[in-house]
Amino acid sequence: MNIPSVDSEQLLNIGYDACAASCGNFMVLDHTILDIESRYQGLKVMPLAKAFDVYPHIREKLFFGIVDKDKNEYTRMSYNSEPVGYYIRVEEGVKIEEPLQAAFLFGEQGSTQLIHNIIELCDGAEINIVNGCTTATHHSQGTHVGITETYLGKNSSLGFTMLHNWGNTVEVFPVGAILVGENARYISNYVAMTAVKKIVSYPVAHVKQGGSARFFSIIFAKKGSYFDSGAKALLEGAGANGEIIGRVVSDGGTVISRQMLSGNEPGTVGHMECSGLLLNENGVIHSIPELRGAHPDINLSHEAAVGKISTEELSYLMTRGLTEEQARSLIIRGFLDIKIEGLPAKVQALVDEVIERSIAGSI
Amino acid sequence: MGFLEIKDLHVSVAGKEIIKGIDLTLERGKTAVIFGPNGSGKSTLLGTIAGLPGYEITQGTILFKGQDLGTLSIDEISRLGIGISYQYPPAIKGVKLQTLLQNINNNPEGIASWSKALNLTDFLQRDINVGFSGGERKRSEILQLLLQNPDLMLFDEPESGVDIENISVIANVVKTMLEKEKPISQRTRSSIIITHTGFILDYVKADIAYVIMDGHVRGCGSPGEIFEEIKLHGYEKCASCFAEQFQGIKTGDER
Numbered sequence: 157m158n159i160p161s162v163d164s165e166q167l168l169n170i171g172y173d174a175c176a177a178s179c180g181n182f183m184v185l186d187h188t189i190l191d192i193e194s195r196y197q198g199l200k201v202m203p204l205a206k207a208f209d210v211y212p213h214i215r216e217k218l219f220f221g222i223v224d225k226d227k228n229e230y231t232r233m234s235y236n237s238e239p240v241g242y243y244i245r246v247e248e249g250v251k252i253e254e255p256l257q258a259a260f261l262f263g264e265q266g267s268t269q270l271i272h273n274i275i276e277l278c279d280g281a282e283i284n285i286v287n288g289c290t291t292a293t294h295h296s297q298g299t300h301v302g303i304t305e306t307y308l309g310k311n312s313s314l315g316f317t318m319l320h321n322w323g324n325t326v327e328v329f330p331v332g333a334i335l336v337g338e339n340a341r342y343i344s345n346y347v348a349m350t351a352v353k354k355i356v357s358y359p360v361a362h363v364k365q366g367g368s369a370r371f372f373s374i375i376f377a378k379k380g381s382y383f384d385s386g387a388k389a390l391l392e393g394a395g396a397n398g399e400i401i402g403r404v405v406s407d408g409g410t411v412i413s414r415q416m417l418s419g420n421e422p423g424t425v426g427h428m429e430c431s432g433l434l435l436n437e438n439g440v441i442h443s444i445p446e447l448r449g450a451h452p453d454i455n456l457s458h459e460a461a462v463g464k465i466s467t468e469e470l471s472y473l474m475t476r477g478l479t480e481e482q483a484r485s486l487i488i489r490g491f492l493d494i495k496i497e498g499l500p501a502k503v504q505a506l507v508d509e510v511i512e513r514s515i516a517g518s519i
Numbered sequence: 520m521g522f523l524e525i526k527d528l529h530v531s532v533a534g535k536e537i538i539k540g541i542d543l544t545l546e547r548g549k550t551a552v553i554f555g556p557n558g559s560g561k562s563t564l565l566g567t568i569a570g571l572p573g574y575e576i577t578q579g580t581i582l583f584k585g586q587d588l589g590t591l592s593i594d595e596i597s598r599l600g601i602g603i604s605y606q607y608p609p610a611i612k613g614v615k616l617q618t619l620l621q622n623i624n625n626n627p628e629g630i631a632s633w634s635k636a637l638n639l640t641d642f643l644q645r646d647i648n649v650g651f652s653g654g655e656r657k658r659s660e661i662l663q664l665l666l667q668n669p670d671l672m673l674f675d676e677p678e679s680g681v682d683i684e685n686i687s688v689i690a691n692v693v694k695t696m697l698e699k700e701k702p703i704s705q706r707t708r709s710s711i712i713i714t715h716t717g718f719i720l721d722y723v724k725a726d727i728a729y730v731i732m733d734g735h736v737r738g739c740g741s742p743g744e745i746f747e748e749i750k751l752h753g754y755e756k757c758a759s760c761f762a763e764q765f766q767g768i769k770t771g772d773e774r
Contacts, residue, residue, distance in 0.1 A: 466609065467572055468609045469609050469611050471571050471572055471593050472605070472608060472609050472611070473611075473619065473622075474592070474593035474594040474597065475569050475570075475571070475593055475594075475596075475597050475602070475603050476597060476602075476619065476622070476623045476663055476667055477594055477597040477598050477623060477667060478594060478622055478623075479594050480592075480594065482622065483594075486614055486618065486619070486622065487611065487613075487614065489613070489614070490611060490612060490613025490614035490615075490618075490646070491612070491613050492613070493613040
């Protein structure tokens with residue numbers, strides 16, 4: 157796809173290819189929607205502002221329904237602005253195999269991009285959404301705020317993959333909240349492999365009876381990058397379950413990894429892990445796991461480890477003839493390799509490709 | 520110029536001297552077996568030849584094809600033609616065995632056929648050594664060496680933790696790697712094998728045996744005779760007879 161003022165390389169870095177088979181597309185540059193399309197019956201993709209007119213319940217119930225408009229200055233700013241972003245709706249029982257691709261491009265120098273998205277899956281609906289966020293060129297600077305409110309009906313399933321490819325002059329404040337309905341399934345897959353000035357992100361899932369929320373994140377923090385990132389799963393219904401898995405590599409950047417699981421009802425099960433790899437002495441990985449149990453019949457656990465590349469593993473590979481750089485690269489690739497159960501092969505391949513592209517030039 | 524020449528080698532690990540003056544030579548195409556009690560310095564010797572970290576050469580030299588290995592990095596030693604089969608190889612999460620093999624030698628036919636020969640086809644997409652049994656690890660080590668195709672192979676107890684059936688699988692592949700089917704004069708690959716049980720010697724004939732005790736070579740000679748002595752009398756009682764044998768014998772009869 158060729159868009160003036162957008163570096164095509166940047167689109168590749170977030171896996172966006174409008175020509176590839178997908179059920180729909182959405183692309184916004186700064187505050188202008190460039191591309192919006194649904195190619196599947198039962199799938200609606202429209203600008204959020206327009207959706208307010210078509211579906212009155214959005215403004216009444218869903219818009220700032222699970223995100224507090226007074227959470228911070230950006231949410232207040234967003235609440236008082238004309239919303240720019242998508243409304244994605246999958247009708248009851250509609251199951252879509254091909255992923256929907258969305259791209260959020262930031263180009264206007266020194267500005268603040270405010271995005272507000274709402275995703276609504278009706279009962280029994282299924283879809284995978286790949287969100288890519290990037291600067292339009294390598295030189296863009298400013299602030300990106302992305303609010304995403306997700307509502308999953310009973311027995312529905314959403315795979316939500318977020319690929320971040322920012323620059324070291326951009327500050328990013330995603331605000332995410334997910335309502336996981338009864339027996340619904342939510343899988344979040346977050347990948348950030350490039351330098352960024354600052355990212356603060358802490359999505360919260362409210363998981364109802366029998367539902368599940370699983371968060372997977374892969375962060376490669378380059379020198380000067382600052383991440384305050386994580387996820388919270390509030391297991392609010394009986395038998396709800398949550399999983400939060402993080403892999404963090406610091407190549408001189410700072411990562412605060414926050415994870416929280418809270419079990420309030422009988423039969424809730426949750427597990428979280430954060431594994432951190434420090435490539436040099438300049439980086440910091442600060443893992444903050446939290447477990448909160450409010451019922452005796454729950455099972456919550458966590459594990460965390462932060463360390464360097466094992467000398468034994470490194471030398472093992474080098475005895476096979478690999479140089480130290482090759483061996484380190486192989487170990488880091490392996491460390492970041494999370495195969496996510498339930499993620500379609502096509503989306504997994506896309507994630508793998510984005511990681512490979514990013515890692516190839518950085519190790 | 521010798522193939523492998525170790526002269527007056529002293530090696531310390533964490534400040535403690537483990538190898539206390541070893542001389543050992545190996546010609547191209549020959550197989551040496553090393554016997555010795557636990558903690559005598561056998562694995563330290565192989566690790567030092569391979570250049571592994573933690574083994575500090577405090578005195579002496581290891582020359583391989585005329586080059587001083589003490590001046591080379593691990594990967595340079597590897598590319599010079601030395602490969603090692605670990606006694607306890609590490610598990611590496613996330614790195615597929617096939618990915619490593621492709622990095623060693625991107626030879627799809629070789630990977631397919633050798634992994635089949637070693638019953639490892641189903642392991643190619645698994646993380647290296649993660650959840651592998653003892654025998655699977657050892658077969659994986661041999662598979663990696665096959666792809667690496669070194670001139671000098673170091674085997675650190677290749678049969679330990681391996682059941683009888685798998686010992687024959689491993690040993691027969693090792694035998695092929697060492698060109699044992701060829702006349703002695705035509706063999707080009709050499710190896711040093713550490714063994715406690717001696718099982719592998721039933722398949723792979725060694726040319727010479729060294730006995731290492733307390734960081735010294737206490738004897739060398741015929742692998743078969745020395746192993747029989749050890750089985751009959753143990754290391755300590757045999758120390759004196761080894762010393763008598765160790766009178767400049769450089770090549771022994773095949774067992």
